[in-house]
Amino acid sequence: MRAILLEQHGSADNLRYVTDHPTPEPGAGEVRIRVHAAALNRLDVWVRNGWPGIKLPLPHIPGADAAGEIDALGAGVTGWQVGDRVCIDPSLSCGQCEFCRSGRENLCNSFKIKGEDTTGTYAEYITISARNLLKLPDHISFAQGAAAPLVFLTAWHSLITRGNLRAGESVLIVGAGGGVNSVSIQIAKLAGAKVYVVASNAQKAAHAKQLGADEVIDRSAEDWSKAVFTRTGRRGVDVVVDNVGKDTLFGSIRSVCKGGRILTVGNTSGPLAEVDLRYIFRKHISIIGSTMAPHSDFVTVMQLIFEGKLTPIISATYPLEQAAEAQRLMEAGDVFGKIVLTV
């Protein structure tokens, strides 16, 4: 089959397009999907670059998100047919541990993400457990079905399930360009919140406005945490979404109101941040972390996409063989929305 192979960790130059990779066979409880679209995530670049101690068998097929048609059924699979249009939940869990049995699959003792520590989706065919499938309605394209899952389920779980965001609250989203952040704007609006966004330049500020942000602060033009304080009548916001980390946590602590919550699902500027604990206890701040989502949140957020209440934004489409080019575009940081590979 056709596939993209990561041959060694490093730059996008290490991604090679091949046409003779062995086609996988579905195991018991699994299906094989003929992939029509796969989407890029920041995760793909982190895995490609590698980190100290990473133990990933190479060559590796990257990619967490995909949509396509069921091509073959493994033993024991019921309720699905060859030809069904599907997208996948990229969260892989055992289904048996204490956390899985209580519906918190993202806390699974053997939790994995498709394409991070298992074979990914930049390929003509993939195999995955039938438990991870969701049927795509006819009006949803394969590109939309591939673009949505990872970023939407991550943002939904953080804002709604973990963050308990409620109508009438105010939310500050630090950074407008990343996949999870742009999706967070839409979800926070749908939840009935007033949305503030900190953007790094005027172009990203304009995109955030298009997605429904109520107030956008261009951090190239003003001190953003001071601006939040002023624009909220010296109160601060109820919730801050900070997936930047090291460079922004102090500003987030300044921007959140007394009793407020800071949500994080990542740390694009670095993992080690200094915290002045006096602010945490004096202001009664909660810092709430999460990663990925249980399957129930995946189903909930995808249903809202199918109903048109949330919309995956696709900014560029490349054929599979140009995956390296597509990753370079994402790394350059000039795109707003998802990059999709068509297979």
Ligand code: ZN
């Ligand atoms: Zn488990």
